[in-house]
Amino acid sequence: MAVVTTPGFRKRGMVDRIEGMMNDRIKIVLDVVSSYPSLESIDALRGVDGLDALDAIVALGGGSSIDMGKALSRLASSARDEHPSGNLWDIVNQDGIADIPVIAVPTTAGTGSEVTPTATVWDYQNRIKRSLSGDDLFPKVAIVDPVLTHDLPVSLTVSSGLDAISHALESIWNRNASPISLAVATQSLRFSLHALPRLKADCSDYEARTHMMQASLMAGMAISQTRTALSHSLSYPLTMEFGIPHGVACSFALPEILGFNLMSDDGRLERLATEIGFESVDGLEYRLRELLESSLSPLEPFSSLSCNDLTEDLVNRMYAKGRLENNLRDVDSGDLIQILRDALDRYGVR
Ligand SMILES: [Fe+2]
Structure with missing residues:
Protein backbone atom coordinates (compact mmCIF):
# COMPACT_ATOMS: atom_id res chain seq x y z
CA MET A 1 0.00 0.00 0.00
CA ALA A 2 1.21 3.53 -0.77
CA VAL A 3 0.34 6.90 0.74
CA VAL A 4 0.31 9.84 -1.66
CA THR A 5 0.31 13.23 0.02
CA THR A 6 2.05 16.58 0.42
CA PRO A 7 5.22 17.22 2.44
CA GLY A 8 3.05 19.23 4.89
CA PHE A 9 1.04 16.21 6.03
CA ARG A 10 4.26 14.26 6.65
CA LYS A 11 5.61 17.16 8.70
CA ARG A 12 2.43 17.47 10.74
CA GLY A 13 2.56 13.78 11.71
CA MET A 14 -0.49 12.62 9.75
CA VAL A 15 1.48 10.07 7.71
CA ASP A 16 2.93 8.59 10.92
CA ARG A 17 -0.61 8.24 12.31
CA ILE A 18 -1.78 6.41 9.18
CA GLU A 19 1.29 4.17 9.24
CA GLY A 20 0.59 3.39 12.91
CA MET A 21 -3.02 2.48 12.18
CA MET A 22 -2.12 0.28 9.22
CA ASN A 23 0.58 -1.73 11.06
CA ASP A 24 3.22 -2.49 8.44
CA ARG A 25 0.98 -2.39 5.38
CA ILE A 26 2.27 0.98 4.15
CA LYS A 27 5.26 0.16 1.96
CA ILE A 28 5.68 3.42 0.08
CA VAL A 29 5.18 7.02 1.20
CA LEU A 30 5.15 9.57 -1.61
CA ASP A 31 4.99 12.93 0.17
CA VAL A 32 5.88 14.80 -3.00
CA VAL A 33 2.59 16.29 -4.17
CA SER A 34 2.60 20.00 -4.99
CA SER A 35 -0.28 22.20 -6.12
CA TYR A 36 -1.25 21.67 -9.76
CA PRO A 37 0.81 18.48 -10.34
CA SER A 38 2.83 18.35 -13.54
CA LEU A 39 3.33 15.49 -15.98
CA GLU A 40 6.98 15.48 -14.88
CA SER A 41 6.04 14.98 -11.22
CA ILE A 42 4.04 11.87 -12.17
CA ASP A 43 6.82 10.70 -14.48
CA ALA A 44 9.22 10.89 -11.53
CA LEU A 45 7.17 8.20 -9.75
CA ARG A 46 8.13 5.63 -12.39
CA GLY A 47 11.46 5.03 -10.66
CA VAL A 48 9.88 4.22 -7.28
CA ASP A 49 10.71 0.72 -6.00
CA GLY A 50 7.77 -1.59 -5.32
CA LEU A 51 5.34 0.09 -7.71
CA ASP A 52 4.55 -3.20 -9.41
CA ALA A 53 3.50 -4.78 -6.09
CA LEU A 54 1.07 -2.09 -4.92
CA ASP A 55 -2.34 -3.31 -3.75
CA ALA A 56 -3.90 0.03 -2.71
CA ILE A 57 -3.22 3.77 -2.71
CA VAL A 58 -4.26 6.15 0.07
CA ALA A 59 -4.51 9.68 -1.38
CA LEU A 60 -4.50 12.20 1.45
CA GLY A 61 -4.86 15.92 0.79
CA GLY A 62 -6.63 18.31 -1.55
CA GLY A 63 -7.53 17.67 -5.17
CA SER A 64 -3.88 17.56 -6.24
CA SER A 65 -3.10 14.60 -3.94
CA ILE A 66 -6.22 12.70 -4.97
CA ASP A 67 -5.60 13.35 -8.68
CA MET A 68 -2.00 12.22 -8.24
CA GLY A 69 -3.27 9.05 -6.53
CA LYS A 70 -5.51 8.35 -9.53
CA ALA A 71 -2.64 8.86 -12.00
CA LEU A 72 -0.43 6.61 -9.84
CA SER A 73 -3.08 3.89 -9.96
CA ARG A 74 -2.87 3.85 -13.76
CA LEU A 75 0.93 4.06 -13.75
CA ALA A 76 1.35 1.26 -11.19
CA SER A 77 -1.29 -0.94 -12.86
CA SER A 78 0.61 -0.60 -16.09
CA ALA A 79 3.94 -1.35 -14.32
CA ARG A 80 2.53 -4.68 -13.15
CA ASP A 81 2.21 -6.06 -16.65
CA GLU A 82 5.33 -4.60 -18.18
CA HIS A 83 7.92 -2.08 -17.13
CA PRO A 84 6.58 0.93 -18.95
CA SER A 85 8.94 3.00 -20.95
CA GLY A 86 8.03 5.62 -23.46
CA ASN A 87 5.66 8.52 -23.19
CA LEU A 88 4.21 9.03 -19.71
CA TRP A 89 1.05 10.60 -21.10
CA ASP A 90 0.37 7.58 -23.34
CA ILE A 91 0.62 5.32 -20.29
CA VAL A 92 -1.57 7.25 -17.85
CA ASN A 93 -4.09 8.25 -20.50
CA GLN A 94 -5.21 4.63 -21.05
CA ASP A 95 -8.85 4.51 -20.02
CA GLY A 96 -9.69 1.38 -18.01
CA ILE A 97 -6.24 0.20 -16.93
CA ALA A 98 -6.30 1.41 -13.31
CA ASP A 99 -7.08 -1.58 -11.12
CA ILE A 100 -5.26 -0.56 -7.94
CA PRO A 101 -7.94 0.86 -5.63
CA VAL A 102 -7.60 4.47 -4.50
CA ILE A 103 -8.79 5.39 -1.00
CA ALA A 104 -9.40 9.14 -1.18
CA VAL A 105 -9.15 11.20 2.00
CA PRO A 106 -9.90 14.84 1.14
CA THR A 107 -8.57 17.52 3.47
CA THR A 108 -10.18 20.44 1.65
CA ALA A 109 -13.85 21.02 0.83
CA GLY A 110 -13.96 21.92 -2.83
CA THR A 111 -12.62 19.68 -5.56
CA GLY A 112 -14.92 16.72 -5.05
CA SER A 113 -12.20 14.60 -6.65
CA GLU A 114 -12.97 11.83 -4.13
CA VAL A 115 -16.14 11.06 -6.11
CA THR A 116 -15.20 11.92 -9.70
CA PRO A 117 -13.76 9.81 -12.52
CA THR A 118 -11.31 12.53 -13.63
CA ALA A 119 -7.89 13.87 -12.69
CA THR A 120 -6.20 17.09 -13.74
CA VAL A 121 -2.56 17.12 -14.83
CA TRP A 122 -0.72 20.29 -15.85
CA ASP A 123 1.49 20.13 -18.93
CA TYR A 124 3.77 23.11 -18.34
CA GLN A 125 5.90 22.36 -21.40
CA ASN A 126 2.96 22.76 -23.78
CA ARG A 127 1.22 25.24 -21.47
CA ILE A 128 -2.02 23.28 -21.31
CA LYS A 129 -4.09 21.56 -18.67
CA ARG A 130 -4.77 17.91 -19.43
CA SER A 131 -7.53 15.68 -18.09
CA LEU A 132 -7.43 11.99 -17.31
CA SER A 133 -10.86 10.43 -17.32
CA GLY A 134 -12.49 7.02 -17.12
CA ASP A 135 -14.60 5.02 -14.68
CA ASP A 136 -11.43 3.27 -13.48
CA LEU A 137 -10.44 6.58 -11.85
CA PHE A 138 -13.38 6.62 -9.42
CA PRO A 139 -11.84 6.14 -5.94
CA LYS A 140 -13.00 2.85 -4.40
CA VAL A 141 -13.47 4.50 -1.00
CA ALA A 142 -13.86 8.14 0.03
CA ILE A 143 -13.31 9.01 3.69
CA VAL A 144 -15.01 12.38 4.03
CA ASP A 145 -14.55 13.90 7.47
CA PRO A 146 -14.88 17.67 8.06
CA VAL A 147 -12.45 17.38 10.99
CA LEU A 148 -9.70 17.05 8.37
CA THR A 149 -10.47 20.59 7.11
CA HIS A 150 -10.26 22.23 10.54
CA ASP A 151 -6.75 23.59 10.14
CA LEU A 152 -7.29 24.88 6.62
FE1 LIG B 1 -13.01 22.83 -10.20
Whole structure:
Protein backbone atom coordinates (compact mmCIF):
# COMPACT_ATOMS: atom_id res chain seq x y z
CA MET A 1 0.00 0.00 0.00
CA ALA A 2 1.21 3.53 -0.77
CA VAL A 3 0.34 6.90 0.74
CA VAL A 4 0.31 9.84 -1.66
CA THR A 5 0.31 13.23 0.02
CA THR A 6 2.05 16.58 0.42
CA PRO A 7 5.22 17.22 2.44
CA GLY A 8 3.05 19.23 4.89
CA PHE A 9 1.04 16.21 6.03
CA ARG A 10 4.26 14.26 6.65
CA LYS A 11 5.61 17.16 8.70
CA ARG A 12 2.43 17.47 10.74
CA GLY A 13 2.56 13.78 11.71
CA MET A 14 -0.49 12.62 9.75
CA VAL A 15 1.48 10.07 7.71
CA ASP A 16 2.93 8.59 10.92
CA ARG A 17 -0.61 8.24 12.31
CA ILE A 18 -1.78 6.41 9.18
CA GLU A 19 1.29 4.17 9.24
CA GLY A 20 0.59 3.39 12.91
CA MET A 21 -3.02 2.48 12.18
CA MET A 22 -2.12 0.28 9.22
CA ASN A 23 0.58 -1.73 11.06
CA ASP A 24 3.22 -2.49 8.44
CA ARG A 25 0.98 -2.39 5.38
CA ILE A 26 2.27 0.98 4.15
CA LYS A 27 5.26 0.16 1.96
CA ILE A 28 5.68 3.42 0.08
CA VAL A 29 5.18 7.02 1.20
CA LEU A 30 5.15 9.57 -1.61
CA ASP A 31 4.99 12.93 0.17
CA VAL A 32 5.88 14.80 -3.00
CA VAL A 33 2.59 16.29 -4.17
CA SER A 34 2.60 20.00 -4.99
CA SER A 35 -0.28 22.20 -6.12
CA TYR A 36 -1.25 21.67 -9.76
CA PRO A 37 0.81 18.48 -10.34
CA SER A 38 2.83 18.35 -13.54
CA LEU A 39 3.33 15.49 -15.98
CA GLU A 40 6.98 15.48 -14.88
CA SER A 41 6.04 14.98 -11.22
CA ILE A 42 4.04 11.87 -12.17
CA ASP A 43 6.82 10.70 -14.48
CA ALA A 44 9.22 10.89 -11.53
CA LEU A 45 7.17 8.20 -9.75
CA ARG A 46 8.13 5.63 -12.39
CA GLY A 47 11.46 5.03 -10.66
CA VAL A 48 9.88 4.22 -7.28
CA ASP A 49 10.71 0.72 -6.00
CA GLY A 50 7.77 -1.59 -5.32
CA LEU A 51 5.34 0.09 -7.71
CA ASP A 52 4.55 -3.20 -9.41
CA ALA A 53 3.50 -4.78 -6.09
CA LEU A 54 1.07 -2.09 -4.92
CA ASP A 55 -2.34 -3.31 -3.75
CA ALA A 56 -3.90 0.03 -2.71
CA ILE A 57 -3.22 3.77 -2.71
CA VAL A 58 -4.26 6.15 0.07
CA ALA A 59 -4.51 9.68 -1.38
CA LEU A 60 -4.50 12.20 1.45
CA GLY A 61 -4.86 15.92 0.79
CA GLY A 62 -6.63 18.31 -1.55
CA GLY A 63 -7.53 17.67 -5.17
CA SER A 64 -3.88 17.56 -6.24
CA SER A 65 -3.10 14.60 -3.94
CA ILE A 66 -6.22 12.70 -4.97
CA ASP A 67 -5.60 13.35 -8.68
CA MET A 68 -2.00 12.22 -8.24
CA GLY A 69 -3.27 9.05 -6.53
CA LYS A 70 -5.51 8.35 -9.53
CA ALA A 71 -2.64 8.86 -12.00
CA LEU A 72 -0.43 6.61 -9.84
CA SER A 73 -3.08 3.89 -9.96
CA ARG A 74 -2.87 3.85 -13.76
CA LEU A 75 0.93 4.06 -13.75
CA ALA A 76 1.35 1.26 -11.19
CA SER A 77 -1.29 -0.94 -12.86
CA SER A 78 0.61 -0.60 -16.09
CA ALA A 79 3.94 -1.35 -14.32
CA ARG A 80 2.53 -4.68 -13.15
CA ASP A 81 2.21 -6.06 -16.65
CA GLU A 82 5.33 -4.60 -18.18
CA HIS A 83 7.92 -2.08 -17.13
CA PRO A 84 6.58 0.93 -18.95
CA SER A 85 8.94 3.00 -20.95
CA GLY A 86 8.03 5.62 -23.46
CA ASN A 87 5.66 8.52 -23.19
CA LEU A 88 4.21 9.03 -19.71
CA TRP A 89 1.05 10.60 -21.10
CA ASP A 90 0.37 7.58 -23.34
CA ILE A 91 0.62 5.32 -20.29
CA VAL A 92 -1.57 7.25 -17.85
CA ASN A 93 -4.09 8.25 -20.50
CA GLN A 94 -5.21 4.63 -21.05
CA ASP A 95 -8.85 4.51 -20.02
CA GLY A 96 -9.69 1.38 -18.01
CA ILE A 97 -6.24 0.20 -16.93
CA ALA A 98 -6.30 1.41 -13.31
CA ASP A 99 -7.08 -1.58 -11.12
CA ILE A 100 -5.26 -0.56 -7.94
CA PRO A 101 -7.94 0.86 -5.63
CA VAL A 102 -7.60 4.47 -4.50
CA ILE A 103 -8.79 5.39 -1.00
CA ALA A 104 -9.40 9.14 -1.18
CA VAL A 105 -9.15 11.20 2.00
CA PRO A 106 -9.90 14.84 1.14
CA THR A 107 -8.57 17.52 3.47
CA THR A 108 -10.18 20.44 1.65
CA ALA A 109 -13.85 21.02 0.83
CA GLY A 110 -13.96 21.92 -2.83
CA THR A 111 -12.62 19.68 -5.56
CA GLY A 112 -14.92 16.72 -5.05
CA SER A 113 -12.20 14.60 -6.65
CA GLU A 114 -12.97 11.83 -4.13
CA VAL A 115 -16.14 11.06 -6.11
CA THR A 116 -15.20 11.92 -9.70
CA PRO A 117 -13.76 9.81 -12.52
CA THR A 118 -11.31 12.53 -13.63
CA ALA A 119 -7.89 13.87 -12.69
CA THR A 120 -6.20 17.09 -13.74
CA VAL A 121 -2.56 17.12 -14.83
CA TRP A 122 -0.72 20.29 -15.85
CA ASP A 123 1.49 20.13 -18.93
CA TYR A 124 3.77 23.11 -18.34
CA GLN A 125 5.90 22.36 -21.40
CA ASN A 126 2.96 22.76 -23.78
CA ARG A 127 1.22 25.24 -21.47
CA ILE A 128 -2.02 23.28 -21.31
CA LYS A 129 -4.09 21.56 -18.67
CA ARG A 130 -4.77 17.91 -19.43
CA SER A 131 -7.53 15.68 -18.09
CA LEU A 132 -7.43 11.99 -17.31
CA SER A 133 -10.86 10.43 -17.32
CA GLY A 134 -12.49 7.02 -17.12
CA ASP A 135 -14.60 5.02 -14.68
CA ASP A 136 -11.43 3.27 -13.48
CA LEU A 137 -10.44 6.58 -11.85
CA PHE A 138 -13.38 6.62 -9.42
CA PRO A 139 -11.84 6.14 -5.94
CA LYS A 140 -13.00 2.85 -4.40
CA VAL A 141 -13.47 4.50 -1.00
CA ALA A 142 -13.86 8.14 0.03
CA ILE A 143 -13.31 9.01 3.69
CA VAL A 144 -15.01 12.38 4.03
CA ASP A 145 -14.55 13.90 7.47
CA PRO A 146 -14.88 17.67 8.06
CA VAL A 147 -12.45 17.38 10.99
CA LEU A 148 -9.70 17.05 8.37
CA THR A 149 -10.47 20.59 7.11
CA HIS A 150 -10.26 22.23 10.54
CA ASP A 151 -6.75 23.59 10.14
CA LEU A 152 -7.29 24.88 6.62
CA PRO A 153 -6.44 28.62 6.47
CA VAL A 154 -9.17 31.04 5.43
CA SER A 155 -7.75 31.73 1.94
CA LEU A 156 -7.73 27.99 1.07
CA THR A 157 -11.11 27.48 2.71
CA VAL A 158 -12.58 30.22 0.53
CA SER A 159 -10.89 29.31 -2.75
CA SER A 160 -11.75 25.61 -2.42
CA GLY A 161 -15.30 26.48 -1.31
CA LEU A 162 -15.74 28.64 -4.40
CA ASP A 163 -14.62 25.66 -6.50
CA ALA A 164 -17.46 23.60 -4.97
CA ILE A 165 -19.99 26.37 -5.71
CA SER A 166 -18.70 26.52 -9.28
CA HIS A 167 -19.03 22.73 -9.67
CA ALA A 168 -22.65 22.79 -8.51
CA LEU A 169 -23.61 25.65 -10.85
CA GLU A 170 -21.64 24.22 -13.76
CA SER A 171 -23.51 20.93 -13.45
CA ILE A 172 -26.81 22.81 -13.51
CA TRP A 173 -26.22 24.98 -16.62
CA ASN A 174 -25.02 21.85 -18.35
CA ARG A 175 -26.38 19.95 -21.35
CA ASN A 176 -25.67 16.64 -19.58
CA ALA A 177 -27.77 17.50 -16.51
CA SER A 178 -30.36 14.97 -15.33
CA PRO A 179 -33.09 15.23 -12.67
CA ILE A 180 -30.72 13.44 -10.28
CA SER A 181 -27.69 15.67 -10.91
CA LEU A 182 -29.91 18.78 -10.67
CA ALA A 183 -31.31 17.67 -7.30
CA VAL A 184 -27.87 16.86 -5.88
CA ALA A 185 -26.36 20.14 -7.12
CA THR A 186 -29.29 22.15 -5.76
CA GLN A 187 -28.82 20.62 -2.30
CA SER A 188 -25.09 21.33 -2.57
CA LEU A 189 -25.80 25.04 -3.16
CA ARG A 190 -28.30 25.17 -0.28
CA PHE A 191 -25.39 24.23 1.99
CA SER A 192 -22.50 26.10 0.39
CA LEU A 193 -24.11 29.51 -0.14
CA HIS A 194 -24.73 29.72 3.61
CA ALA A 195 -21.72 27.84 4.93
CA LEU A 196 -18.98 29.65 3.03
CA PRO A 197 -19.77 33.17 4.34
CA ARG A 198 -19.94 31.69 7.86
CA LEU A 199 -16.50 30.12 7.45
CA LYS A 200 -15.13 33.38 6.13
CA ALA A 201 -16.22 34.99 9.38
CA ASP A 202 -15.19 32.09 11.63
CA CYS A 203 -13.00 29.28 10.32
CA SER A 204 -13.66 27.20 13.44
CA ASP A 205 -17.44 27.00 12.81
CA TYR A 206 -17.76 23.21 12.87
CA GLU A 207 -21.31 23.08 11.54
CA ALA A 208 -20.32 25.27 8.57
CA ARG A 209 -17.25 23.04 7.95
CA THR A 210 -19.58 20.02 7.90
CA HIS A 211 -22.02 21.66 5.49
CA MET A 212 -19.19 22.78 3.22
CA MET A 213 -17.75 19.26 3.12
CA GLN A 214 -21.18 17.86 2.24
CA ALA A 215 -21.63 20.57 -0.40
CA SER A 216 -18.27 19.71 -1.96
CA LEU A 217 -19.08 15.99 -2.01
CA MET A 218 -22.49 16.56 -3.60
CA ALA A 219 -21.13 18.99 -6.19
CA GLY A 220 -18.46 16.39 -7.02
CA MET A 221 -21.18 13.76 -7.48
CA ALA A 222 -23.07 16.12 -9.80
CA ILE A 223 -20.06 16.89 -12.03
CA SER A 224 -19.10 13.22 -12.07
CA GLN A 225 -22.26 12.81 -14.16
CA THR A 226 -22.26 16.05 -16.18
CA ARG A 227 -18.61 17.25 -16.21
CA THR A 228 -18.00 21.00 -15.89
CA ALA A 229 -18.75 23.73 -18.45
CA LEU A 230 -17.96 27.34 -19.40
CA SER A 231 -16.64 28.60 -16.07
CA HIS A 232 -14.03 25.84 -15.81
CA SER A 233 -13.20 26.02 -19.49
CA LEU A 234 -12.17 29.67 -19.25
CA SER A 235 -10.31 29.15 -15.97
CA TYR A 236 -7.45 26.89 -17.06
CA PRO A 237 -5.30 29.39 -19.04
CA LEU A 238 -5.81 31.93 -16.24
CA THR A 239 -4.36 29.47 -13.73
CA MET A 240 -1.59 28.37 -16.09
CA GLU A 241 -0.50 31.84 -17.21
CA PHE A 242 -1.28 34.09 -14.26
CA GLY A 243 -1.17 31.71 -11.29
CA ILE A 244 -4.76 32.46 -10.32
CA PRO A 245 -5.85 29.70 -7.89
CA HIS A 246 -8.24 27.20 -9.48
CA GLY A 247 -11.12 27.94 -7.11
CA VAL A 248 -10.89 31.65 -7.92
CA ALA A 249 -10.35 31.25 -11.67
CA CYS A 250 -13.38 28.97 -12.04
CA SER A 251 -15.71 31.11 -9.95
CA PHE A 252 -14.92 34.81 -10.40
CA ALA A 253 -17.18 35.11 -13.46
CA LEU A 254 -20.09 33.00 -12.15
CA PRO A 255 -22.59 35.93 -11.98
CA GLU A 256 -21.85 36.90 -15.60
CA ILE A 257 -22.08 33.27 -16.75
CA LEU A 258 -25.36 32.87 -14.89
CA GLY A 259 -26.71 35.95 -16.71
CA PHE A 260 -25.38 34.63 -20.02
CA ASN A 261 -26.96 31.19 -19.59
CA LEU A 262 -30.23 32.68 -18.39
CA MET A 263 -30.89 33.63 -22.03
CA SER A 264 -31.14 29.90 -22.83
CA ASP A 265 -32.89 28.87 -19.63
CA ASP A 266 -35.38 26.06 -20.04
CA GLY A 267 -36.72 26.76 -16.55
CA ARG A 268 -33.98 25.02 -14.56
CA LEU A 269 -32.25 28.25 -13.46
CA GLU A 270 -35.51 29.89 -12.33
CA ARG A 271 -36.37 26.66 -10.49
CA LEU A 272 -32.94 26.52 -8.85
CA ALA A 273 -33.25 30.10 -7.61
CA THR A 274 -36.64 29.54 -5.99
CA GLU A 275 -35.70 26.12 -4.59
CA ILE A 276 -32.76 27.61 -2.69
CA GLY A 277 -34.78 30.51 -1.35
CA PHE A 278 -34.53 33.41 -3.81
CA GLU A 279 -37.48 35.11 -5.48
CA SER A 280 -35.83 34.93 -8.88
CA VAL A 281 -32.47 34.37 -10.63
CA ASP A 282 -31.67 38.05 -9.95
CA GLY A 283 -31.54 37.26 -6.23
CA LEU A 284 -29.14 34.37 -6.81
CA GLU A 285 -26.97 36.51 -9.09
CA TYR A 286 -26.84 39.24 -6.46
CA ARG A 287 -25.84 36.72 -3.75
CA LEU A 288 -23.04 35.37 -5.95
CA ARG A 289 -21.70 38.87 -6.64
CA GLU A 290 -21.78 39.72 -2.96
CA LEU A 291 -20.05 36.48 -1.97
CA LEU A 292 -17.34 36.79 -4.62
CA GLU A 293 -16.59 40.45 -4.05
CA SER A 294 -16.32 40.03 -0.29
CA SER A 295 -14.30 36.81 -0.65
CA LEU A 296 -11.84 37.69 -3.36
CA SER A 297 -10.54 41.09 -2.32
CA PRO A 298 -8.31 39.72 0.46
CA LEU A 299 -6.89 37.15 -1.95
CA GLU A 300 -5.77 39.80 -4.45
CA PRO A 301 -5.84 37.12 -7.11
CA PHE A 302 -5.84 39.34 -10.15
CA SER A 303 -2.81 41.49 -9.40
CA SER A 304 -0.83 40.05 -12.32
CA LEU A 305 -3.65 40.39 -14.87
CA SER A 306 -4.91 43.27 -17.04
CA CYS A 307 -7.55 43.33 -19.78
CA ASN A 308 -4.71 43.71 -22.33
CA ASP A 309 -3.79 40.13 -21.46
CA LEU A 310 -7.04 38.87 -22.99
CA THR A 311 -5.36 38.15 -26.31
CA GLU A 312 -6.86 36.08 -29.11
CA ASP A 313 -4.42 33.27 -28.26
CA LEU A 314 -5.44 33.25 -24.58
CA VAL A 315 -9.16 33.29 -25.40
CA ASN A 316 -8.72 30.49 -27.96
CA ARG A 317 -7.11 28.39 -25.26
CA MET A 318 -10.24 28.80 -23.12
CA TYR A 319 -12.08 26.39 -25.43
CA ALA A 320 -11.35 23.32 -23.29
CA LYS A 321 -12.39 20.15 -25.09
CA GLY A 322 -15.09 18.26 -23.19
CA ARG A 323 -16.01 21.34 -21.14
CA LEU A 324 -17.23 24.30 -23.21
CA GLU A 325 -19.57 22.21 -25.36
CA ASN A 326 -21.37 21.10 -22.17
CA ASN A 327 -22.55 24.65 -21.53
CA LEU A 328 -26.28 25.23 -21.74
CA ARG A 329 -25.85 28.08 -24.24
CA ASP A 330 -23.45 28.09 -27.21
CA VAL A 331 -20.46 30.35 -26.63
CA ASP A 332 -18.33 32.17 -29.23
CA SER A 333 -15.12 34.10 -28.65
CA GLY A 334 -17.00 37.42 -28.59
CA ASP A 335 -19.19 36.11 -25.76
CA LEU A 336 -16.14 34.86 -23.89
CA ILE A 337 -14.36 38.21 -24.09
CA GLN A 338 -17.48 40.08 -22.98
CA ILE A 339 -17.97 37.77 -19.99
CA LEU A 340 -14.32 38.12 -18.99
CA ARG A 341 -14.30 41.91 -19.35
CA ASP A 342 -17.55 42.35 -17.41
CA ALA A 343 -16.35 40.06 -14.63
CA LEU A 344 -12.86 41.55 -14.34
CA ASP A 345 -14.36 45.03 -14.31
CA ARG A 346 -16.16 44.15 -11.07
CA TYR A 347 -12.76 43.45 -9.45
CA GLY A 348 -11.28 46.69 -10.78
CA VAL A 349 -9.10 44.94 -13.40
CA ARG A 350 -8.76 47.23 -16.44
FE1 LIG B 1 -13.01 22.83 -10.20
